[in-house]
Amino acid sequence: MSENRPRSTPAPAAAPPAEALLEIVDLTLRLPGAARPVLDSVSLTVAPGEVVALVGESGSGKSTTAKAALGLFPAGAVASGSVRFDGTEVLGLTGERLRAHRADGVALVHQDPRAALNPVRRVGDFLVERGAGRAEAVELLASVGLPDPQRRVRQRPHEMSGGMLQRVVIAGALAARPRLLLADEATSALDVTTQADILALLRTLRAEHGLGLLFITHDLHLAAAYSDRVYVMYAGRVVESRTASALFTAPAHPYTRGLLTCSPTLGDTLTPLRPIPGRPPSLSDTFPGCPFVERCAEAEPTCETWSPRPVPLPDGGAAACAFVNAEPGLSPVFTAVGNRPAGRDRWAQTQADGADADEVNHA
Amino acid sequence: MTAILNEATAPASAPALAAVRARRPLGVLVAGTLLALVVIAAACAPLLAPYAPDTIDLSSSLVGTGRDHLLGTDSSGQDLLSRALYGARSSLVAPLALLAVAGVLGVSLGVLAAWRGGWVDVLVSRLTDVMYAFPGLLFTVLIIAVFGAGMTTSVLALGLAFTPTVAKYTRSLALSEARKPYVDAYRVQGMGGLRICATHVVPNLARAILGYLVVLFGEALMSLATLSYLGFGAQPPSSDWGLMVQEGQAAIVQGAMLPALVPGTAIALVVVCFNVVGVWAADRLGRQ
Amino acid sequence: MALRLALRVGRRITGVLATLLAASFVIFAAVYAAPGDPAVFLAGGRDKLTPERLAQVRAEYHLDEPLFVQYGRWLWDCVHLDLGRSFKYSDQVADLVAARFPTTLQLVLYATVLFVVLGVGAGILAAVKRSTWVDSAVVGVTTLAASVPSFVAAIALVSFFGVRLGWFPVTGSGTGFLDTVRHLTLPALSLALGALALVSRVTRQAMVDAAASDHVEAARASGVPERDIVRRHVLRNALGPIVTMCGLVMAGMLAGTVVVETAFGLSGIGSLLVGAINTHDFPVAQAVLLLMVTGYIVVTTLVDAVHPLLDPRVEGAAR
Numbered sequence: 009m010s011e012n013r014p015r016s017t018p019a020p021a022a023a024p025p026a027e028a029l030l031e032i033v034d035l036t037l038r039l040p041g042a043a044r045p046v047l048d049s050v051s052l053t054v055a056p057g058e059v060v061a062l063v064g065e066s067g068s069g070k071s072t073t074a075k076a077a078l079g080l081f082p083a084g085a086v087a088s089g090s091v092r093f094d095g096t097e098v099l100g101l102t103g104e105r106l107r108a109h110r111a112d113g114v115a116l117v118h119q120d121p122r123a124a125l126n127p128v129r130r131v132g133d134f135l136v137e138r139g140a141g142r143a144e145a146v147e148l149l150a151s152v153g154l155p156d157p158q159r160r161v162r163q164r165p166h167e168m169s170g171g172m173l174q175r176v177v178i179a180g181a182l183a184a185r186p187r188l189l190l191a192d193e194a195t196s197a198l199d200v201t202t203q204a205d206i207l208a209l210l211r212t213l214r215a216e217h218g219l220g221l222l223f224i225t226h227d228l229h230l231a232a233a234y235s236d237r238v239y240v241m242y243a244g245r246v247v248e249s250r251t252a253s254a255l256f257t258a259p260a261h262p263y264t265r266g267l268l269t270c271s272p273t274l275g276d277t278l279t280p281l282r283p284i285p286g287r288p289p290s291l292s293d294t295f296p297g298c299p300f301v302e303r304c305a306e307a308e309p310t311c312e313t314w315s316p317r318p319v320p321l322p323d324g325g326a327a328a329c330a331f332v333n334a335e336p337g338l339s340p341v342f343t344a345v346g347n348r349p350a351g352r353d354r355w356a357q358t359q360a361d362g363a364d365a366d367e368v369n370h371a
Numbered sequence: 372m373t374a375i376l377n378e379a380t381a382p383a384s385a386p387a388l389a390a391v392r393a394r395r396p397l398g399v400l401v402a403g404t405l406l407a408l409v410v411i412a413a414a415c416a417p418l419l420a421p422y423a424p425d426t427i428d429l430s431s432s433l434v435g436t437g438r439d440h441l442l443g444t445d446s447s448g449q450d451l452l453s454r455a456l457y458g459a460r461s462s463l464v465a466p467l468a469l470l471a472v473a474g475v476l477g478v479s480l481g482v483l484a485a486w487r488g489g490w491v492d493v494l495v496s497r498l499t500d501v502m503y504a505f506p507g508l509l510f511t512v513l514i515i516a517v518f519g520a521g522m523t524t525s526v527l528a529l530g531l532a533f534t535p536t537v538a539k540y541t542r543s544l545a546l547s548e549a550r551k552p553y554v555d556a557y558r559v560q561g562m563g564g565l566r567i568c569a570t571h572v573v574p575n576l577a578r579a580i581l582g583y584l585v586v587l588f589g590e591a592l593m594s595l596a597t598l599s600y601l602g603f604g605a606q607p608p609s610s611d612w613g614l615m616v617q618e619g620q621a622a623i624v625q626g627a628m629l630p631a632l633v634p635g636t637a638i639a640l641v642v643v644c645f646n647v648v649g650v651w652a653a654d655r656l657g658r659q
Numbered sequence: 660m661a662l663r664l665a666l667r668v669g670r671r672i673t674g675v676l677a678t679l680l681a682a683s684f685v686i687f688a689a690v691y692a693a694p695g696d697p698a699v700f701l702a703g704g705r706d707k708l709t710p711e712r713l714a715q716v717r718a719e720y721h722l723d724e725p726l727f728v729q730y731g732r733w734l735w736d737c738v739h740l741d742l743g744r745s746f747k748y749s750d751q752v753a754d755l756v757a758a759r760f761p762t763t764l765q766l767v768l769y770a771t772v773l774f775v776v777l778g779v780g781a782g783i784l785a786a787v788k789r790s791t792w793v794d795s796a797v798v799g800v801t802t803l804a805a806s807v808p809s810f811v812a813a814i815a816l817v818s819f820f821g822v823r824l825g826w827f828p829v830t831g832s833g834t835g836f837l838d839t840v841r842h843l844t845l846p847a848l849s850l851a852l853g854a855l856a857l858v859s860r861v862t863r864q865a866m867v868d869a870a871a872s873d874h875v876e877a878a879r880a881s882g883v884p885e886r887d888i889v890r891r892h893v894l895r896n897a898l899g900p901i902v903t904m905c906g907l908v909m910a911g912m913l914a915g916t917v918v919v920e921t922a923f924g925l926s927g928i929g930s931l932l933v934g935a936i937n938t939h940d941f942p943v944a945q946a947v948l949l950l951m952v953t954g955y956i957v958v959t960t961l962v963d964a965v966h967p968l969l970d971p972r973v974e975g976a977a978r
Contacts, residue, residue: 500678501682
């Protein structure tokens, strides 16, 4: 970002409404053979009617987090912490109760609709299997904007386009009348205009049905524009959780800033794109300190050993960085964002007046 | 901590796999020991057998197990143990001869097809296709219908019937072998194709082909025993196992099961053991 | 599209006819591979051979004409169901075969029902209980069954269920439906046992592959009951390879009847073939072989043709 965009209005409270629909607390997931946890102390909430985005590179754990809400884990995974949906602990569910949870409360919209639909079965069968009646199936297809739903219910997936199939998958997700919709890269496989249609559709449906929507994407711009709150994940951890506007105007974590500056912005051809150096970490990488340290332009020697934890921000959000200023009095510090020179700057240090990392940690 | 295993998508856990691998050598050991015993028994049949295999004694027809006849006798009073011991010889040697025929023909055709390519390859493939159009034993049965029954005819006919399989397998191996750089190097030195194949390509494939033939042994034994049972293979007074089953079958209705069951069990036992050892051996031969 | 479909069907039929021609030529020309005079061979050997009989055979098989003309005439006759005369039964071969074919057909169909139910069932069980003792037991037992030749299985079954327990008759093919089933149970079982290993292994593998699809996980994530997932997603999508394998095994069983009919004294075309060879009745052997090979080729082709119906993706790709 090149321009200085000072915050004009006070940041809204980033804390979710009290009666959270989905509440994940300190979820840690270990896989046999992996050097580090797939998920490390992930906490996240979604309230009814709220759109929450989960952003990260592939392998950051965003899909795994979303699937945890369904009680769906990779084979051999060992989970600790808590995943509560509507007050029920999902981690303890087994057998019929787990199945009922997946069938009723939460629905997942898969990334690739062509892979999510059984190629040899009819679209109508797919909807009926997910709890719709035969007549209802036609209505559902109409409600997700599919023309000629009477004919569509008798078609098979290979007779339809990717955008149409994604509408079918969304209709299937709605068939069970869920209260929380998980959209796992639901639009990434579609072309841009279809993408916009589907996004608009999801928003309408959320409003009509009062759904909570957990929106998983690798596109931070899209996330910030589309949702109420954003969680940014890196290496199985939540590195920043903010309201969408706060995140976009004043990202607190260096990784978030990296994500914002490495993708092009409309109408801005002057600012050079700055890719985040290095590669996303794999499951065989372990980190004694901050996992982002090797790719971070602002890393200090202390980062090598600082074990990340969410540091509350003055606007109610949190960021897991040693150099985030936690002192409420020193806000707003974010106006400095756009002025940083390219390269290795000392943003947190200068703004926080040399605040000691250890002090920050106590906050 | 809650351990959550995703039902039905869980792959074999590491300990389970290890257990399977650990159990296999035991099975191979048992099967191998049994086979060795059968081979030794067949080789030492004259020493071990209490009677000559063709001693007819009508006074002790269809005797059950007892001190005189450990496994009883058949309807002509011949000692079943002695017959089974002698029968092991033809029952074990004939499949070897069959595989030798199929091996020589199949390897030659397979290498030829892979080496020459073009119309030769097409011709060999079409020939094997026509043979595949005959299900199971029918090709063999046709040859026997023309040339008459007998062990030699059966071995040759089954050898021909097994040839396409061996040729197909060899061809796939030889295709990749012929593309290796050393082949070109020998060609540049002026070595002829036949010589390169005979002195390098075939020896290099020998282990894998041998492994494949070992796996086929059980099927070869079963097929030969079946032909003998139908009266197409071994002819009386041979005590080939397949023929013994045929001869003993009439006594079953009279309540004497041993004449058919003794050779029948011998066939099943040897085939099972050979399949266990064969898969293991092919695995080892193919890997190196 | 209709044109393309017609082309595809046409090409397939041409392929089948070419294979049939090649196979029938091999069966016909085998006469000339026999040592000695083909006329003597066709007449069943020199025993009791009169010059009149020999002349009759020469005329009937047009042995004085060129090989391909003879083949053409023979094939023409075969297509018109004129399969020559049996010298042993002194009867039309076609009548002999027609009288015995129903028994063979019943036997093959019964055996098919058995191996499909038992083999596919065992495969489903092994796939659902993958990596458990059930899985190992299925693989172990079916592999063991495949190592037992069908005639050994036949005498073992006869000894135990037929003679010792007396549950089933040990010979004959019975009359009426229930009696036929009772008579054919042991033969069909001996025929089916060897196929169980192959069929259950293919079923298991096809289901394991199908279970790895994303749509199966998607269905599971939507709380579709496990039973429905197995039936409507895993098994349904695995049907292609399973049906193909079952068809191939069924086709191969035509040849298997040669052994089993002999073992159980059933008078079908399998035992007819064995009898014909043992009595040097070559025209009968030729006819049965031709029928079995034709049946094999037709069944395998039909199986191939059914595949697109089971998997709309294949159909879609072919369009």
